[in-house]
Amino acid sequence: MPATMHWGIGHEWAVFRAFAHLQAGVEAGPVRDRLSATVRAINEEKGNGRKPQDRSKLLAQALVMEHAAAGASGLQKNYRLSLAALGVLVALVLLIACANVANLMTAQAAARTREMALRVSIGASRWRLVQLVLVESAWIAVLAAAGGALFAWWAAPFVVGMIGTADNPARLFLTTDWRVLGFGVVLTLGVTFLFGLAPALRASAMKPSSALKGGDDPHSRRLWMRALIAAQVAFCFLVLFVAGLFVATFERLSNQPTGISSERILTLYTVSRQDQPQALWDQVAEHLREVPGVEKVALADWPILDGWGYRTSGISINGAPASEDTAWFLNISPGLLEAMKIPLIDGRDFTDRDTSVAIVNNAFARQYFNGENPIGKWFEGSPTNTGARRFQIVGVARDARYRYLREPFLPVAYIPFRRVNSAGEVQGSDRGTFIVRTESANPLALASILRREIPRARPEFRVSSIRTQKELIESQTIRERLLAMLALFFAGVALLLAGVGLYGVLNYSVVQRRREIGIRLAIGAPSIAIARLVTVEIFTMVLLGAAAGLGLGMASVRTIETLFFQVKASDAGMVIAPALTVLAAALLASLPVVIHAVRIDPVETLRSE
Numbered sequence: 001m002p003a004t005m006h007w008g009i010g011h012e013w014a015v016f017r018a019f020a021h022l023q024a025g026v027e028a029g030p031v032r033d034r035l036s037a038t039v040r041a042i043n044e045e046k047g048n049g050r051k052p053q054d055r056s057k058l059l060a061q062a063l064v065m066e067h068a069a070a071g072a073s074g075l076q077k078n079y080r081l082s083l084a085a086l087g088v089l090v091a092l093v094l095l096i097a098c099a100n101v102a103n104l105m106t107a108q109a110a111a112r113t114r115e116m117a118l119r120v121s122i123g124a125s126r127w128r129l130v131q132l133v134l135v136e137s138a139w140i141a142v143l144a145a146a147g148g149a150l151f152a153w154w155a156a157p158f159v160v161g162m163i164g165t166a167d168n169p170a171r172l173f174l175t176t177d178w179r180v181l182g183f184g185v186v187l188t189l190g191v192t193f194l195f196g197l198a199p200a201l202r203a204s205a206m207k208p209s210s211a212l213k214g215g216d217d218p219h220s221r222r223l224w225m226r227a228l229i230a231a232q233v234a235f236c237f238l239v240l241f242v243a244g245l246f247v248a249t250f251e252r253l254s255n256q257p258t259g260i261s262s263e264r265i266l267t268l269y270t271v272s273r274q275d276q277p278q279a280l281w282d283q284v285a286e287h288l289r290e291v292p293g294v295e296k297v298a299l300a301d302w303p304i305l306d307g308w309g310y311r312t313s314g315i316s317i318n319g320a321p322a323s324e325d326t327a328w329f330l331n332i333s334p335g336l337l338e339a340m341k342i343p344l345i346d347g348r349d350f351t352d353r354d355t356s357v358a359i360v361n362n363a364f365a366r367q368y369f370n371g372e373n374p375i376g377k378w379f380e381g382s383p384t385n386t387g388a389r390r391f392q393i394v395g396v397a398r399d400a401r402y403r404y405l406r407e408p409f410l411p412v413a414y415i416p417f418r419r420v421n422s423a424g425e426v427q428g429s430d431r432g433t434f435i436v437r438t439e440s441a442n443p444l445a446l447a448s449i450l451r452r453e454i455p456r457a458r459p460e461f462r463v464s465s466i467r468t469q470k471e472l473i474e475s476q477t478i479r480e481r482l483l484a485m486l487a488l489f490f491a492g493v494a495l496l497l498a499g500v501g502l503y504g505v506l507n508y509s510v511v512q513r514r515r516e517i518g519i520r521l522a523i524g525a526p527s528i529a530i531a532r533l534v535t536v537e538i539f540t541m542v543l544l545g546a547a548a549g550l551g552l553g554m555a556s557v558r559t560i561e562t563l564f565f566q567v568k569a570s571d572a573g574m575v576i577a578p579a580l581t582v583l584a585a586a587l588l589a590s591l592p593v594v595i596h597a598v599r600i601d602p603v604e605t606l607r608s609e
Contacts, residue, residue, distance in 0.1 A: 417432065
């Protein structure tokens, strides 16, 4: 099991994960307690001489131990709620399919009434009739399950491939073993037998004399089928409702204004075995500017919107008492704002000799200067885990996203990549990111060339990863894209199943009432009256099911509202869209049945009766 510990206070910052293989019979609790005591002793030693607030935060950190039978990955935490939501959608689609099976088997049993009566009259037992109906249904279910298994065999790697990124793929081994196959077979046969047994028993209980007189009263059977239609519509509405929320979340998150230009931007995260002087970083940047196809080159600690960031509190403005508000820092070189097309609203950009100056964004100015012009003023804060430094503000930049798309525009202070300590001494760095704007619309075309050119310019440097800025932004919507795509797929399947079920029940109703419809047509009933007669009861069930689905949706989305972004379940569009979709599907399913009903020939119908 892995043990994870985070340090992030003071001069040290570290995250480490150790894997411990426990001996047979050894419990994890005592091992965790002993390791926790060791970690606390280390933190107490590190906390000596620090501020009470920092010391309390340090001592509050805890060692966490988790089972690692399936590996240690953040995917389990990030996708647990998403997978639970998708699992519920799958269950709802399964319930819709079950209601369809029950309805279609009920209709089939009614259509085979005379056949069953004939089999009984020649000596067939009830068990044999039940066996006949269930075996026929099981064959159909097994064939359908085989098709579903083939689709899952293709779709599973495709879905997993969407989770990871090019430099950090998701490695999930989805092997098809006996447990997966057994679960699928048991579920398929269980659903078939569970929802097919009642119609089979009803069909086998038919008496020959009753069948010759026209069979049992069909009203009770139609009532059962209509109740199932209402349930199908309720579940379908719920799936459509949740899918609409996921799709709206993905659309709004993807269209969030970032404040930067991601076009033609390539980020090259570069590392070295030890701190390298600023002159060497500048030398590599100058070499990259000479590469054909490169338009601009700048440096930063890390790319914007890659999830990293440095946060601090205790900012002092013009010598005033330190504020408890949080601010964010990013070390950048001259030209970074221009390369990312973050415009300067006031002031100037950095020069190669700047050290103790800063460019702040609008959010920083609003938070600490109450809307006043901050140019020329200064603040004191700690941009690293070292002591506080004093910075004079030389520019104000437009707001841009910092770490995540879901976050608002944070108060950010850009400071020179040329680092100095509290004593004013220039320091080197062992890592940084070259931000390259290319002339070509496809920045990846230069990726391999730039990867070679950096160590060619200075062999001390090595490129750790290369990603486009667009890829960095799109990686923050992977979960939302996956949820939207799969939810739409399940919504489409649910809508198709509900439409097929509605068509089946309507068609069964017309067959059962064929004599009544023929008489009404013979005495001059208009087509609109026949259409109303055929559909009014079913559409009543559709409306009741939609209302029930809306209630279920409003009650259930509270458990997954953290997955949404700038979307509320109570928004009119979120309610109207699934309602109109269900209504359109119901109208489309009923149209061929209504056409068939109004074209019934009264003479032929009465003659056959």
